[in-house]
Amino acid sequence: xxxxxxxxxxxxxxxxxxxxxxxxxxxxxxxxxxxxxxxxxxxxxxxxxxxxxxxxxxxxxxxxxxxxxxxxxxxxxxxxxxxxxxxxxxxxxxxxxxxxxxxxxxxxxxxxxxxxxxxxxxxxxxxxxxxxxxxxxxxxxxxxxxxxxxxxxxxxxxxxxxxxxxxxxxxxxxxxxxxxxxxxxxxxxxxxxxxxxxxxxxxxxxxxxxxxxxxxxxxxxxxxxxxxxxxxxxxxxxxxxxxxxxxxxxxxxxxxxxxxxxxxxxxxxxxxxxxxxxxxxxxxxxxxxxxxxxxxxxxxxxx
Numbered sequence: 001x002x003x004x005x006x007x008x009x010x011x012x013x014x015x016x017x018x019x020x021x022x023x024x025x026x027x028x029x030x031x032x033x034x035x036x037x038x039x040x041x042x043x044x045x046x047x048x049x050x051x052x053x054x055x056x057x058x059x060x061x062x063x064x065x066x067x068x069x070x071x072x073x074x075x076x077x078x079x080x081x082x083x084x085x086x087x088x089x090x091x092x093x094x095x096x097x098x099x100x101x102x103x104x105x106x107x108x109x110x111x112x113x114x115x116x117x118x119x120x121x122x123x124x125x126x127x128x129x130x131x132x133x134x135x136x137x138x139x140x141x142x143x144x145x146x147x148x149x150x151x152x153x154x155x156x157x158x159x160x161x162x163x164x165x166x167x168x169x170x171x172x173x174x175x176x177x178x179x180x181x182x183x184x185x186x187x188x189x190x191x192x193x194x195x196x197x198x199x200x201x202x203x204x205x206x207x208x209x210x211x212x213x214x215x216x217x218x219x220x221x222x223x224x225x226x227x228x229x230x231x232x233x234x235x236x237x238x239x240x241x242x243x244x245x246x247x248x249x250x251x252x253x254x255x256x257x258x259x260x261x262x263x264x265x266x267x268x269x270x271x272x273x274x275x276x277x278x279x280x281x282x283x284x285x286x287x288x289x290x291x292x293x294x295x296x297x298x299x300x301x302x303x
Contacts, residue, residue: 004076006040007069009033013049013056014066022056075140081122094282095124097142099133099149100269101195102225102245106297107146114289121282137272144283145272146290149201157278159287161269162294165243166203167257169250171235177256184212191237192216193228203265204240229253242267244298269294 012022023033041048048062058066081093098107111123126142133145137156150158170176176186187209199205199219209215220237222228225245231237233253241249246257271287278284 002065002068005036007065007073009036009040010048010058010062010065011069011073013037013062014058017056019056071139078140092280092282093122093124094144094286095126095142096286097133097136097145098125098127099145099147099197101197101223102242103146103269105245105248106294109297110286110290110293113293114286117289118282118285134272137274140274143273143277144286146269147272148267148269150270150272155275156272157275159271159273159291161271161291162298163266163268164298165264165266166240166260167243167246167265168204168238168260169229169232169241169246169255169257170238171233172254172256174235174238174256176238176258179258181262182258182260184209184214187216187238188214190216191218191220193220193222193231193237193239195225195228196221196223202240203267204260208260208265229255240265242298269298 008026009022012025013019016022016025019033020030023030026033028036037048044061046061047059048065049056049058051057078093078095096107096111098104107125111125115121115123126136133142133147134151134153134156136142137145138153146161152158168176168182176182176190179186187204192204194202194204205215218237222231222239225241228237228239229249232239233255240260241257243257246255249255250257271290273283273287
């Protein structure tokens with residue numbers, strides 16, 4: 001029988017690389033850790049690791065056990081946190097996954113308002129996933145996922161928050177700043193700054209440029225929105241943002257927004273959750289607050 005402690009050992013070996021450091025991270029002596037590893041290998045009749053100098057390398061069997069640990073340990077950790085919250089009289093822990101880089105400013109307001117009304121709920125925000133946000137949701141590593149890109153699964157429910165329009169943002173001194181409406185050919189000589197997401201999730205490419213069989217001169221990934229907009233203001237590139245966020249920055253920086261195409265490029269922000277969690281009261285309240293805040297924030301534009 002594989003136990004919780006065995007999964008923690010294999011995770012520690014992988015994370016630390018040496019037996020000594022793994023033992024320290026588990027608050028065990030090196031001899032005690034070696035004994036537990038030998039016991040597990042004898043029990044499984046398999047070698048889980050091999051030495052490579054001072055370092056340890058997992059075998060194929062060890063890799064399988066590591067994958068199991070990476071899937072199971074976060075779920076057990078969450079269960080422990082939630083049970084501890086119950087024992088202390090709190091309602092639970094809400095882990096929020098985010099796949100929308102521009103949404104952090106909005107999310108901060110939602111979380112603040114939510115916690116004022118629901119002080120007994122603990123909040124964790126996750127924006128780095130081992131695979132994808134949806135897999136994190138399916139594997140119970142998070143409880144809700146904020147995303148503009150739904151992938152339909154029978155066990156997942158998508159709750160709409162608000163619709164919004166995305167716009168191109170350029171420096172006020174940029175040659176494109178005189179445009180009222182952007183055409184695909186306007187971007188062929190431009191550096192397009194994007195957030196680090198797969199290209200098939202970039203609507204400016206999939207819905208605007210690819211149908212015209214065009215592409216920007218260069219794509220450059222930038223994780224920080226502040227750095228991205230500084231580069232835009234210096235004419236080191238152009239970027240696409242939700243209009244409500246672009247309006248906020250256009251008020252304080254030398255930037256201009258341009259509509260993408262004649263009818264605009266529209267998106268919908270969603271909250272994804274497991275259908276089995278639909279009736280959890282604090283998740284229902286979070287969706288309610290998210291919808292109210294998004295509706296108010298996203299529909300306010302500078303005109």
